[in-house]
Amino acid sequence: MIEINSLTKSFGTGANKLQVLKGIDMKIERGELVALMGPSGCGKSTLLNIIGGLLPADSGEIDLESRKYGLKNPSAVVDVRRTLVGWIFQDFHLLDHLTALDNVAMALEISGVPSKEAEKRALDALERVNLGDRVDHIPDQLSGGQQQRVAIARAIAGNRPLLLADEPTGNLDIASGGEVLQLFKDLCHDEENPISILMVTHDPDLASKADRMLLMREGKVAASDIRSAWGLDEGGEEE
Numbered sequence: 140m141i142e143i144n145s146l147t148k149s150f151g152t153g154a155n156k157l158q159v160l161k162g163i164d165m166k167i168e169r170g171e172l173v174a175l176m177g178p179s180g181c182g183k184s185t186l187l188n189i190i191g192g193l194l195p196a197d198s199g200e201i202d203l204e205s206r207k208y209g210l211k212n213p214s215a216v217v218d219v220r221r222t223l224v225g226w227i228f229q230d231f232h233l234l235d236h237l238t239a240l241d242n243v244a245m246a247l248e249i250s251g252v253p254s255k256e257a258e259k260r261a262l263d264a265l266e267r268v269n270l271g272d273r274v275d276h277i278p279d280q281l282s283g284g285q286q287q288r289v290a291i292a293r294a295i296a297g298n299r300p301l302l303l304a305d306e307p308t309g310n311l312d313i314a315s316g317g318e319v320l321q322l323f324k325d326l327c328h329d330e331e332n333p334i335s336i337l338m339v340t341h342d343p344d345l346a347s348k349a350d351r352m353l354l355m356r357e358g359k360v361a362a363s364d365i366r367s368a369w370g371l372d373e374g375g376e377e378e
């Protein structure tokens with residue numbers, strides 16, 4: 140569903156030039172939950188920003204459900220942000236004074252959904268993340284894990300095929316982080332409407348529960364499965 144070819148990106152010029160992405164290649168299928176790991180500062184967020192249509196790359200191409208982009212300015216990929224890619228952040232990015240329902244519904248209204256319809260879709264999305272009994276609570280009245288589930292409801296309510304999650308469990312305790320991961324798996328493996336999720340994480344335990352793990356190192360994707368990421372494929376040991 141998404142294929143990325145030879146993506147490069149640098150920041151700064153001259154002596155201050157920093158080449159962050161040096162030719163990223165990756166492919167994610169519909170229904171796949173992919174974990175992206177790599178040392179701090181290696182370019183994970185930069186890559187997500189380019190995929191999400193928030194930042195242009197220097198060269199290379201992204202093909203997301205036949206929409207080709209990657210080098211265009213953010214103003215030229217409004218449709219990518221509006222219809223193809225949803226976001227989940229480490230610190231949830233909810234509006235403090237709005238209920239769970241209004242947080243989700245407002246995101247839909249901004250993208251042009253009439254308010255009655257937005258409310259109905261928001262309710263459905265909150266039920267899918269098991270928050271049907273918390274729709275009238277504001278963020279302060281919810282646990283961290285519940286707040287992140289509101290953010291996930293907001294991300295799935297727009298029916299976008301790809302979700303980008305930048306350290307979504309970074310502010311959560313182990314149990315809530317595990318719940319978020321299980322929810323991601325359920326959304327990806329849904330039989331009727333599977334989506335794909337690319338999730339940055341520092342937690343090898345969570346990453347090992349994804350369908351696949353990618354390791355970014357020195358501007359490239361170093362491994363596309365867990366065994367080779369941990370060096371387990373060397374030495375010819377059979378499974």
Ligand SMILES: Nc1ncnc2c1ncn2[C@@H]1O[C@H](COP(=O)(O)OP(=O)(O)O)[C@@H](O)[C@H]1O
Nearest residue numbers: 150151159177178179180181182183184185186
């Ligand atoms: N807008 C920017 N201008 C200059 N340097 C940047 C910018 N965004 C990121 N960088 C640099 O690019 C590198 C990769 O950053 P980032 O993608 O945030 O890494 P990660 O998410 O893997 O920790 C870092 O060295 C960071 O300082």
Ligand SMILES: [Mg+2]
Nearest residue numbers: 183184185305
């Ligand atoms: Mg980052």
